[in-house]
Amino acid sequence: MSKRVIAPRNRGFLFLDSHPEGCRRLVEGMWRSAAELPGADLPAAAPAESGPVALVIGSSAGYGLAATVAGLARVGIRGIGLCLEKAPTERRTGTAGWYRTAATAELAREAGRDMVWLNANAFSDEAKDQVADVLRERFGGRLDYLIYSVAAPRRVDPDTGAAYASVLKPIGAPHRTKTLVFDAEGVPDVREVETGPATDDDIEQTVNVMGGADWERWIDRLAGDGLLADGFTTAALTYIGSPLTAAIYRNGTIGAAKAHLEATARTLDDRLGKLVGGRAVTSVNAAAVTQSSTAIPGIALYTGLLRGALGERLVPPVAQLAELWDQLTGARPLETDASGRVRLDLWELSDEVQSEVADRWAAAENGTITELADLGWFRAEIQRLYGFAAPDVDYDRPVETDVPWPGGA
Structure with missing residues (x-):
C-alpha cells in the first residue's frame, strides 16, 4: 500500500504527478x-463474446482515449487497447494514462466488455507480435476495426534501426506567433515567440515519426497474418486546424507528417478494398486540450480563445469520437471529403467561428486575455489531463497510488 496526498506540482503545462482517483x-x-449521446441504444451489459473486435493504438490519452471509451460505452467493442505508460514507483505516481487505463478497464469489465490492455511501444515489432497473438488466441483471429492515434516525439524504425525525432517548426521561413503561458502563480502571459524554419532533415524525421509509416506497418502485419475480417475498417486520427495556427502546424513539419498520413490512408483504402472489401480513412478531429497540443506554439492561446467564443458549444473529444464510431459501424453513413477524410472539425472551421476567433486573436494581449479567452476552463482542462480538477474528489485525502495494470493479457 502506498497511500499519500498528491498535490498538483507543475512546470508550465507539465505536471510531475498524476491523481489516480x-x-x-x-x-x-x-x-x-x-453512453448518453443521442443514438446510443446499446444494452447496459452486453455478452463478452458479442460486439465487434477493435484495436485502439494510443488508447490511454487524448483522442485515442476518447475513441476507446466511446467504442466501449456506445458500440460495445471488445478487443485490445494498446499504449505506453509508466508504472508508479516509490518516488513518483504512475502516469495519468496508467491510471486512466486502469479506470477504463474497470468500467469495461463492469459492462461485460472483453478487453485486453497492452503496455508496449506501438512502433515496435514486439507490440505487433503481442497484438497478433491476442487476436488469435482470444478473439478468433479476426479484427474488425483499428483506430490509430499515436503522438510521439521519436520513433525507431524496426527494419533499419534508424532513430527519428519529430520537431515543431515552420517550413520555408521563420514564423513569429502569439502564444500563451502561465507563470508559477497562474497569471497568464500573452507573448510572441519566433521559431526558425525546418531543414529538410527536420521534415524527413518528423514525417518518419508522425506520418503513416507505422500505421501501414500495422496493416501489413495484420493482413499478412490473415487477421483482418471481411469489411475491416481502419481510421487514423489527425488534425488540420485554423489558419491562425497553420504556419506552425498544418504548413509546418507536423503538417507534412499529417499529409503523409492522409496519403497513406488513400493507399491503404485501395488495398483494403481489394483485399477484404474494407476501408481506410483519416478522421480530422477538432481542437482540444491534450498533452500533445499544449507543446505547440500558439495552440494553447487558440484553444482558449475558441472556448471563449463558443463556450459550451465546443464539442468535446468523446462526442467527436462517438460520431466517428457511428459512421464506422454504419449507424450513420460514412462521409468523407475528396481526400478521403472524415471531417469531425467542420463546426470549428466554419467561417463564423473562425472570424470570431480571429478577432479575439488580434485583440489578445495581457490586458484583454481574461475577457477574450476562457482561461478558467483552459487551466482546468490542463489539470484534468493529470487527474486534477475532477468533480467530487477530495484532494486533501491520501489516495492509493500503487494501482496495478489491468490483467487479462
Missing part, C-alpha cells in the same frame, strides 16, 4: 457522456 472520475464522466 481524479483520473478515474474523469474517465467515468467520459463514459457517461458517450
Whole structure:
C-alpha cells in the first residue's frame, strides 16, 4: 500500500504527478457522456463474446482515449487497447494514462466488455507480435476495426534501426506567433515567440515519426497474418486546424507528417478494398486540450480563445469520437471529403467561428486575455489531463497510488 496526498506540482503545462482517483472520475464522466449521446441504444451489459473486435493504438490519452471509451460505452467493442505508460514507483505516481487505463478497464469489465490492455511501444515489432497473438488466441483471429492515434516525439524504425525525432517548426521561413503561458502563480502571459524554419532533415524525421509509416506497418502485419475480417475498417486520427495556427502546424513539419498520413490512408483504402472489401480513412478531429497540443506554439492561446467564443458549444473529444464510431459501424453513413477524410472539425472551421476567433486573436494581449479567452476552463482542462480538477474528489485525502495494470493479457 502506498497511500499519500498528491498535490498538483507543475512546470508550465507539465505536471510531475498524476491523481489516480481524479483520473478515474474523469474517465467515468467520459463514459457517461458517450453512453448518453443521442443514438446510443446499446444494452447496459452486453455478452463478452458479442460486439465487434477493435484495436485502439494510443488508447490511454487524448483522442485515442476518447475513441476507446466511446467504442466501449456506445458500440460495445471488445478487443485490445494498446499504449505506453509508466508504472508508479516509490518516488513518483504512475502516469495519468496508467491510471486512466486502469479506470477504463474497470468500467469495461463492469459492462461485460472483453478487453485486453497492452503496455508496449506501438512502433515496435514486439507490440505487433503481442497484438497478433491476442487476436488469435482470444478473439478468433479476426479484427474488425483499428483506430490509430499515436503522438510521439521519436520513433525507431524496426527494419533499419534508424532513430527519428519529430520537431515543431515552420517550413520555408521563420514564423513569429502569439502564444500563451502561465507563470508559477497562474497569471497568464500573452507573448510572441519566433521559431526558425525546418531543414529538410527536420521534415524527413518528423514525417518518419508522425506520418503513416507505422500505421501501414500495422496493416501489413495484420493482413499478412490473415487477421483482418471481411469489411475491416481502419481510421487514423489527425488534425488540420485554423489558419491562425497553420504556419506552425498544418504548413509546418507536423503538417507534412499529417499529409503523409492522409496519403497513406488513400493507399491503404485501395488495398483494403481489394483485399477484404474494407476501408481506410483519416478522421480530422477538432481542437482540444491534450498533452500533445499544449507543446505547440500558439495552440494553447487558440484553444482558449475558441472556448471563449463558443463556450459550451465546443464539442468535446468523446462526442467527436462517438460520431466517428457511428459512421464506422454504419449507424450513420460514412462521409468523407475528396481526400478521403472524415471531417469531425467542420463546426470549428466554419467561417463564423473562425472570424470570431480571429478577432479575439488580434485583440489578445495581457490586458484583454481574461475577457477574450476562457482561461478558467483552459487551466482546468490542463489539470484534468493529470487527474486534477475532477468533480467530487477530495484532494486533501491520501489516495492509493500503487494501482496495478489491468490483467487479462
